[in-house]
Amino acid sequence: MKTNRRKFFQIAGVAGAGVLSGVDIVQYQSSRHKETALASIQEAVAKQHSQQFNMCGYAAPKLETVRIGFIGLGNRGPGAVERMSNIEGVQITALCDKNPEGVKRGQMILEKHGMPSAKEYSGSEDAWKQLCESPDVDLVYICTPWSLHTPMSVYAMENGKHAATEVPAAVNGRGSMAAC
Numbered sequence: 378m379k380t381n382r383r384k385f386f387q388i389a390g391v392a393g394a395g396v397l398s399g400v401d402i403v404q405y406q407s408s409r410h411k412e413t414a415l416a417s418i419q420e421a422v423a424k425q426h427s428q429q430f431n432m433c434g435y436a437a438p439k440l441e442t443v444r445i446g447f448i449g450l451g452n453r454g455p456g457a458v459e460r461m462s463n464i465e466g467v468q469i470t471a472l473c474d475k476n477p478e479g480v481k482r483g484q485m486i487l488e489k490h491g492m493p494s495a496k497e498y499s500g501s502e503d504a505w506k507q508l509c510e511s512p513d514v515d516l517v518y519i520c521t522p523w524s525l526h527t528p529m530s531v532y533a534m535e536n537g538k539h540a541a542t543e544v545p546a547a548v549n550g551r552g553s554m555a556a557c
């Protein structure tokens with residue numbers, strides 16, 4: 378009995394030492410990891426970086442008159458035309474929808490507000506490209522289905538226009554990168 382008790386304490390003692398050693402190893406590894414992580418952070422902070430342009434705080438030069446071209450005059454587009462028609466300093470110079478009825482709806486809103494008729498782009502899936510290329514447009518306002526938001530925004534910007542789009546501006550990561 379005595380022998381068994383002694384044996385038990387011997388085994389328990391060894392196991393206890395083993396457990397303690399295990400904790401020590403984990404702590405050691407963890408502190409080594411922290412040291413390495415800290416060293417890599419310190420190294421990164423010490424590096425000199427050249428400043429790269431980003432859009433934070435960017436303000437585009439002021440336009441006295443903002444000439445807007447709308448693409449997509451289904452449900453949402455006419456409401457946007459209506460809202461913009463009430464803003465001082467806005468001209469609506471172009472209206473586009475592949476469906477000519479949509480363009481007609483937009484023209485009626487302009488008429489109601491006593492504004493001049495806008496140039497019409499319609500009758501094909503690609504007519505919007507001509508609107509984006511037009512020298513009479515400063516801002517392209519996009520109210521088409523989701524899949525067209527990114528290509529239309531990007532094409533407008535490639536043609537030197539500001540672009541505003543209904544959400545979402547992009548439906549995947551690649552589109553987000555393209556829009557940036």
Ligand SMILES: NC(=O)c1ccc[n+]([C@@H]2O[C@H](COP(=O)([O-])OP(=O)(O)OC[C@H]3O[C@@H](n4cnc5c(N)ncnc54)[C@H](O)[C@@H]3O)[C@@H](O)[C@H]2O)c1
Nearest residue numbers: 449450451452453454474475476479502520521522523543
């Ligand atoms: N309706 C809402 O309450 C609401 C709210 C928030 C956001 N949105 C977004 O606004 C956008 C438009 O919504 P909606 O309800 O007006 O949709 P809608 O389908 O009624 O209108 C889209 C219009 O885009 C036109 N169009 C499609 N392909 C075209 C092309 N290649 N060239 C020119 N015109 C083209 C269609 O003919 C149609 O008139 C959608 O992306 C939607 O998610 C809508």
